[in-house]
Amino acid sequence: MSASPNDARRVRTRVAPSPTGDPHVGTAYVALVNYCFAKQHGGDFLLRIEDTDQARSTPESEQAILAALRWTGLSWDEGPDVGGPHGPYRQSERSKIYKRYADELLEKGHAFRCFCTPERLDAMRAAQRAAGTQQKYDGLCAGIGAEESARRAAAGEPYVVRMKIPATGVCVVNDVARGPVPFDYSSVDMQVLLKSDGLPTYHLANVVDDHLMEITHVIRGEEWMSSAPKHLLLYEYFGWEPPVLMHLPLLRNPDKSKLSKRKNPTGILFYQRMGYLPEALLNFLGLLLAPAPEGQEIFGVDDLTKRLDLAKISLGGPVFDVAKLDWLNGQYLRAISTEELLERTLAWGFDRARVARIASLAKSRVERLSDLVPSTAYLFAGCVAVTKESFAGTKLPVDEIRKALALAMWRLDAERTFDMAAVERVLKGVGETLGVKFRDLSRVYYVAMTGSATALPLFDSMELLGRDIVRERLRVALEALGGVTAKEQKEWGHS
RNA sequence: GGCGCCAUAGUCUAUCGGUUAGGACGCCGCCCUUUCAAGGCGGAGAGACGGGUUCGACCCCCGUUGGCGCUACCA
Numbered sequence: 001m002s003a004s005p006n007d008a009r010r011v012r013t014r015v016a017p018s019p020t021g022d023p024h025v026g027t028a029y030v031a032l033v034n035y036c037f038a039k040q041h042g043g044d045f046l047l048r049i050e051d052t053d054q055a056r057s058t059p060e061s062e063q064a065i066l067a068a069l070r071w072t073g074l075s076w077d078e079g080p081d082v083g084g085p086h087g088p089y090r091q092s093e094r095s096k097i098y099k100r101y102a103d104e105l106l107e108k109g110h111a112f113r114c115f116c117t118p119e120r121l122d123a124m125r126a127a128q129r130a131a132g133t134q135q136k137y138d139g140l141c142a143g144i145g146a147e148e149s150a151r152r153a154a155a156g157e158p159y160v161v162r163m164k165i166p167a168t169g170v171c172v173v174n175d176v177a178r179g180p181v182p183f184d185y186s187s188v189d190m191q192v193l194l195k196s197d198g199l200p201t202y203h204l205a206n207v208v209d210d211h212l213m214e215i216t217h218v219i220r221g222e223e224w225m226s227s228a229p230k231h232l233l234l235y236e237y238f239g240w241e242p243p244v245l246m247h248l249p250l251l252r253n254p255d256k257s258k259l260s261k262r263k264n265p266t267g268i269l270f271y272q273r274m275g276y277l278p279e280a281l282l283n284f285l286g287l288l289l290a291p292a293p294e295g296q297e298i299f300g301v302d303d304l305t306k307r308l309d310l311a312k313i314s315l316g317g318p319v320f321d322v323a324k325l326d327w328l329n330g331q332y333l334r335a336i337s338t339e340e341l342l343e344r345t346l347a348w349g350f351d352r353a354r355v356a357r358i359a360s361l362a363k364s365r366v367e368r369l370s371d372l373v374p375s376t377a378y379l380f381a382g383c384v385a386v387t388k389e390s391f392a393g394t395k396l397p398v399d400e401i402r403k404a405l406a407l408a409m410w411r412l413d414a415e416r417t418f419d420m421a422a423v424e425r426v427l428k429g430v431g432e433t434l435g436v437k438f439r440d441l442s443r444v445y446y447v448a449m450t451g452s453a454t455a456l457p458l459f460d461s462m463e464l465l466g467r468d469i470v471r472e473r474l475r476v477a478l479e480a481l482g483g484v485t486a487k488e489q490k491e492w493g494h495s
Numbered sequence: 496g497g498c499g500c501c502a503u504a505g506u507c508u509a510u511c512g513g514u515u516a517g518g519a520c521g522c523c524g525c526c527c528u529u530u531c532a533a534g535g536c537g538g539a540g541a542g543a544c545g546g547g548u549u550c551g552a553c554c555c556c557c558g559u560u561g562g563c564g565c566u567a568c569c570a
Contacts (some may be wrong), residue, residue, distance in 0.1 A: 016570090017570090018569080018570045020569075020570070050570065052569090052570085053569055053570065055569085056569065056570085057570095091500075114568090115507060118567095118568075121567090121568090125566095125567095128496095129496075131496095132496050132497085133496080133497075134496085134497045134498075134566080135496090135497075135566055136497095136566075155546065158568095161566050162568095172497080173499095175500095177503070178501095181499070181500080182499095183498075183499075184498080187497075187498045187499085187566095189496090189566075189567095191567095192567080192568050194496095194568085195568040196568055197568075199568090201567090201568070201569080201570085202569075202570050203570095206570095221500095221564090222500065222501090222563080222564060222565095223563095223564055223565065223570085224564095224565090225499065225564075225565075226498070226499055226500090226564075226565040226566075226568090227565075247500080249500085249501075249563090250562080250563070252562090254505090254506080256562055256563075257562085257563075258563070258564075262561075267544070283544095284507095286508075287507065287508080288507070288508090289507060291507095291508060291518095292507090292508075292509090292518075293518095294509080294517075294518055294519090295518065296518095296519095296520085297507095297519055297520085310560085314507085314508065315500075315501060315502095316502060316507095316508095316562095317500095317562080317564090318506085318507060318508090319505095319506055319507075321505095321506050321507060321520070321521085323506075323520060323521055324506070324507065324519080324520045325520095326520090327519090327520055327521085328520085330533085334533075349567055
């Protein structure tokens, strides 16, 4: 099909995750299409880290994303870890480049310095909201003359750089699967390109990097569709040829809302820890990208690479159906030899160091070797059975238990590194917030983590279980007790 | 609220104006079987609604409804 702005150009695609949290299955999904499309055309697939948000990006998250993506089996031709001719591949290391291009836009008159304070912008939006009109920058600073603008900037007044948008006219975004999608320029905001910290926003960095890295096809999530006019305009301002655009539907929760960890496990590493095979996960995601030939639902990345057709990707947001993933994984498990099954199981959760640590923790609690497996089974299980009744032995009222579970879940999410120390700090902190002795509180977590009140030490167990399994068990326990209402979520201090 | 995307069974999908609307997961039943699985066979189950266009609409157009996204000095 369609798909190249210039047939002479080598096809190059990329996946550009932001290291602001756990590696997300959506990232694997986007990576998979980009990989297959590039390979289908004998091109390159690159990985770029979009860490321009200094406040939220962490090196831990970047490492986790790289590791998770590597686990899937996908590989990239260029990236922060493997290098390449268009580096650096980490946006935080490219600030000077963006600054230069922002200056170019300023000089050409396609952008302007905006000195508005956050307070003024808030007030402006509040007024717009109250008036029921469209919320966007009112253009106050667009009229500031070049000399005054330069003078104020030189005087050290803080500012951001915003792009100019034509007052009238229409921008037609040509989406591979959707065809032309028109946007009135009047509905496009004068987007901030360079923040007051001197770093670019996604919009600028993304366009500059895609051009410099010679990306020919941008295949990304649907959440970017409404920003496409801005991006296209930037290519125009710079005089660059824009890439072919394709927006993928977003993965959904069973209730059709956008896949979120509040309602579902979304972490790639969760699926790894649950014991899914990466081939099965990729196969599952591939099923959402290319219709299976009649009855042939089991296929690998190579086959998907042959059959992928961007224009035919189904556009309805697909529900991430774990039951189907389970079936697929079972098919893969049955297809490999018993020998390989053993190897993979050992590699998955029975490496010597892990088993040794578990054994040493269990030692003082067992009297027979036959006690070992039953007493540590919860560390190897995916989910544990927890019901309302499981919490009967705790001394806290049910609302307190729910709050304890919710706070632990949210605060643990906010921890950069997930280890014993972090777990201890968070759980004891919850005890203080609730005003209960940790001794009385701990049982709640033992139950949520193990399904019973007897287990190996809690903090060790949680570290051993890992962030993703822990969150899921907390979530399941919370659901078993009725979940959290929106009101409580607000009252308990979580946005 | 504004702008945009989307709409076939519970879920993932096929159909590119003419089909008894096909397949897969899940569910139910039967077979196999020392149990349970696995496997085999079978079954129930779908075009959101209302208007057009057409000899003929799931398919094309308009509207309604619903879902989703964006609406940040986050990506």
